[in-house]
Amino acid sequence: MKNYYINDKRKLARRRRLIPILLAGLVIVCALYLAWSHRQDILAVFGSPAEDSVATDNATTDNATMGNATMANATAVAAEVPEPPRREPVQECRIQDGDTLSSIFDKHLISQTTLFQIMDADEQILALDILRPGNTLTFTFNPDWSLERMVLSVNPARQVVYRRVDAENFEFEEVIHPGTWVQQTLAGGIEGSFFVSAQNAGLNDQEVASIAELLKGRINFRRDLQAGDTFQVVRRQQYVGDEFTGESQILGIRIICRKRTYDAYLFSDGKYYDREGNSLMRAFVRYPFKGSQRLSSAFNPRRRHPVTGRVSPHNGADFRMSVGTPIFAPGDGVVTRTLQHRFAGKYIEIRHSDRYSTRYLHLSKFLVRKGQRVKRGDKIALSGNTGRSTGPHLHYEFHVAGRPVDPVTAPIPIMSSISKKDRAAFKAKVAELTADMDLAKAVDGPRLSQAATTN
Ligand SMILES: [Zn+2]
Incomplete structure (x- = not known):
């Protein structure tokens, strides 16, 4: 026992002697850290980290070439305060x-x-x-x-x-730039998930997502599809010169399962229907709020600024309403933005399809998050007065094919099926697309039936 006690005492004494050494070490580490962070500050003022590393590399090379301690120090100092980047007009x-x-x-x-x-x-x-x-x-x-x-x-x-x-x-x-649209028909069979099978057939992620969105009310992609089912897709992609712009559009999709066929065809009115002419998109309601609200500033793409006289378009319609008025999704879709903008304030964007999207500005509160799927009538936000706003109101935008239209007067999809007068034209369109699909299905190979049809 006694020995242990003495041993402990000695250990304690040794530890006490270690404390100043540890403290000194700590001070050195802190000093080094401060120097390092200070260096970052200096560099941050003068340029990007990428440029800095180049400057430091050059300094190192210079040191090696000169092999002179004094010069090396001089270059090291120069490297810490590099010349501001040369400015080009x-x-x-x-x-x-x-x-x-x-x-x-x-x-x-x-x-x-x-x-x-x-x-x-x-x-x-x-x-x-x-x-x-x-x-x-x-x-x-x-x-x-x-x-x-x-x-x-x-x-x-x-x-x-x-x-x-x-x-x-x-x-x-x-x-x-209008570019050139190239139409192709692709065909494939289900092996594993629809997503993978469609990719193997040559469809990109965005096209697969569009198809899933189109048919989501009709088909359960996980449950209803089996190995051996086939699908055909007619799509068109936009090119400027040889470069794909990333824009593509599904003109027709057909999935043939053992018991049923699921399909969708794009008609000249910009909407999708099944082969019977029933709309695949649920109708929109005209306004994203209940009751009537006063229109305080109309849509006007050629509005002139009252002071500067310059064209300052008003790409939405303003409705006066008290802060906190509930805003509802006017159609089914996916929330693509919930952002805060210096002038637009809190705003939401909903993508309803390839063709339709809506925006809501100056909100006070978001009730949905980015990526969330919404149904027509879902409460998405409370109106407000955020950003640059002359008073509580909702600024509402309706976009068709990427262009804002007047949300009060523009024709929005409210029909549920092809009208009688369009029936013949629609049948002809379906016949044309399915003929391409039949051909692609028969080939069932590299799935390219018809390339470079331009219009
Ligand atoms: Zn407005």
Whole structure:
């Protein structure tokens, strides 16, 4: 016992001697950490990490070549305070994962004031809220380095140009290239899931999602399909030159199961029907609220700004209503945005199909989340007065094929089947598409029956 006690005492003494050494170590570690984080601050001011690593690499190479301690120190100091990047009058930026408009503007030394002016111009199109990797931004500067022009390239077929009109304002213009549509018929058989089988037949993720959305009310893709069932799809894809723009449209889909056939055909009215002419899309209701609300500002794509006189479109209809009024989905769909914008305030976007989407601005509260499926009549939000708003109201937008239309007057899909007068034309369309499908099914091979039909 006694020995143990003495041993413990000695251990204790040794530990006490260790404490100052440990403390000293801790101080050194802290000092090193501070130096490191300070270095990050310096670098953050002068450029992107990628540029910095190049600068540091150069410094290292220089050290090796010179083999001189003093010079090495000098270059090390130079590397910590690199020259600001040389500015070009036209600069391009390819969007990468994690980029935000504000981080990109910082990188290109564009002021926050200009950022807000651009966002102001963007309010009626909201093209900058979803920057996707691969999109590009091209900046054109004036000799005094004020921003003159910014072009967002979403894909080869779609650009949005933001142009300076005066010291405080930008205007936007959407540039759409019609491109060429290439029609193909693809055929395949079910092996495993529909998703994998459709991919094997040559359909991309977005096309498979569109098909699933189209037929979701009719078929349970997991339960109703079996190995050996077949499907045929007529699709068209948009090209500008040789480049696929990412835009595609399903013209017809047929899934032949042992007992039943499920199908959908796109008619010239932009809606899908089964072969009997029954609509596959549930009808919309005209307004996303109950009762009547006063229209306080109408849809007007050529509205002029009362002060500047410049064209400042109003791409929705404003309805005056008290804060907290419930907003309902006017049709079935998927919530694609729940965002907060400096000028649009809290807003929601719902994608109802390839063709239809709606937006709701200046909300006070979201009642749905991004990615959520909604049905017509579901409560999605409470109206509000957020963002730049002159009073409590709902700004409601209805988009058809990517373009805003007047939500009060535009023809929205309310019919449930093909009308009598269109019946013959619809039957002819179904016959044309199914003939292609039959041919593709007979080939059942690389599933390409008819390539490069352009229109
Ligand atoms: Zn409005």
